[in-house]
Amino acid sequence: SYDLTQPPSVSVSPGQTASITCSGDKLGNKYVCWYQQRPGQSPVLLIYQGSKRPSGIPERFSGSNSGNTATLTISGTQAMDEADYYCQAWDSITAVFGGGTTLTVL
Amino acid sequence: QVQLVESGGGVVQPGRSLRLSCAASGFTVSSFTMHWVRQAPGKGLEWVAVISYDGSNKYYADSVKGRFTISRDSSKNTLYLQMNSLRPEDAAVYYCARDVTEIGNDYWGQGTLVTVSS
Numbered sequence: 001s002y003d004l005t006q007p008p009s010v011s012v013s014p015g016q017t018a019s020i021t022c023s024g025d026k027l028g029n030k031y032v033c034w035y036q037q038r039p040g041q042s043p044v045l046l047i048y049q050g051s052k053r054p055s056g057i058p059e060r061f062s063g064s065n066s067g068n069t070a071t072l073t074i075s076g077t078q079a080m081d082e083a084d085y086y087c088q089a090w091d092s093i094t095a096v097f098g099g100g101t102t103l104t105v106l
Numbered sequence: 107q108v109q110l111v112e113s114g115g116g117v118v119q120p121g122r123s124l125r126l127s128c129a130a131s132g133f134t135v136s137s138f139t140m141h142w143v144r145q146a147p148g149k150g151l152e153w154v155a156v157i158s159y160d161g162s163n164k165y166y167a168d169s170v171k172g173r174f175t176i177s178r179d180s181s182k183n184t185l186y187l188q189m190n191s192l193r194p195e196d197a198a199v200y201y202c203a204r205d206v207t208e209i210g211n212d213y214w215g216q217g218t219l220v221t222v223s224s
Contacts, residue, residue: 001168033210035151042201042214043143043151049208086151088210093139093156094165095211100150 004087004098011104012077020101022070022087032070033088034063036081037100043086047072079105108132108213110202115218118192128185128202128215136161136180139205142187144198145217152198155187156205170196189220197222 005023012018022032032050035043045054050065060075070089074081082105087098114126126142142154155166155176164176175188185202199219203211 031208031210035211037151042216043203043211044214045210045212048210054209054212084150088151088153090210093158093163093205095141095153095156097143097151097153 002089002091002096004089004096006085006087006098006101008099009102009104011106012074013106014079015076018074018077018081018103020072020074020085020087020103022072022089022098023068024070024089024098025068027068027070027089028066030065031090032063032065033090034061034070034072035086035088036083037086038083046085074103077103077105081105108204110204110213110215112200112202112215112218115200115220117221117223119224120193120222122192123188123190124192124220126187126189126200126202126218126220128187130183130185130204133204134180135178135183135185139207140176140178140185141203141205141211142174142176142185143201143203143211143214144196144220145201146195146198149198154200157185192220192222194222196220 034047037043047063051063109131157176199217201217204213
């Protein structure tokens with residue numbers, strides 16, 4: 001099976017930049033998505049194809065994917081960005097999720 | 107607008123069966139690849155199953171293969187997950203999600219809770 005590894009937690013000060021990584025074998029060769037999940041809510045698609053934002057997603061969310069690592073970057077982090085973040089990689093129409101990262105805005 | 111509404115969750119004893127439903131509105135289920143994703147209490151997301159847009163391909167996570175079956179009813183515009191031989195580790199919130207090719211899961215339901223306990 002294919003595994004994706006994320007750090008369990010990341011902390012950031014308001015207004016600063018947060019980076020959340022997702023590692024997997026040759027991940028740069030796969031389609032990668034990122035989702036945000038606030039407590040008690042369903043996941044929301046933030047990034048697709050590693051770096052593209054769906055309409056309605058703020059520009060402060062960006063992504064990259066190369067080699068074995070995909071990165072979600074949140075610029076000018078706001079208190080409302082405090083949530084769990086999941087990366088997702090696709091193999092044809094099947095998918096695998098990373099373990100998730102809790103972002104704390106201190 | 108696009109909406110997905112799951113139902114069918116509840117408390118079930120180990121070894122028993124349960125069928126989850128995901129009623130779609132605002133789009134046609136048979137035109138999209140659809141997924142089930144679950145989340146155990148306090149844990150992360152786990153991909154469970156997928157049915158391709160044309161219904162010709164169905165794939166399952168190893169953890170549920172042989173016990174769960176994904177299906178859909180075009181006349182009811184509804185996705186299903188038949189869960190047999192349930193185990194305590196199957197306890198989770200189950201989400202259905204729409205898949206847009208090369209984009210990802212753009213719409214998710216609110217989830218339905220399955221508890222497996224004697």
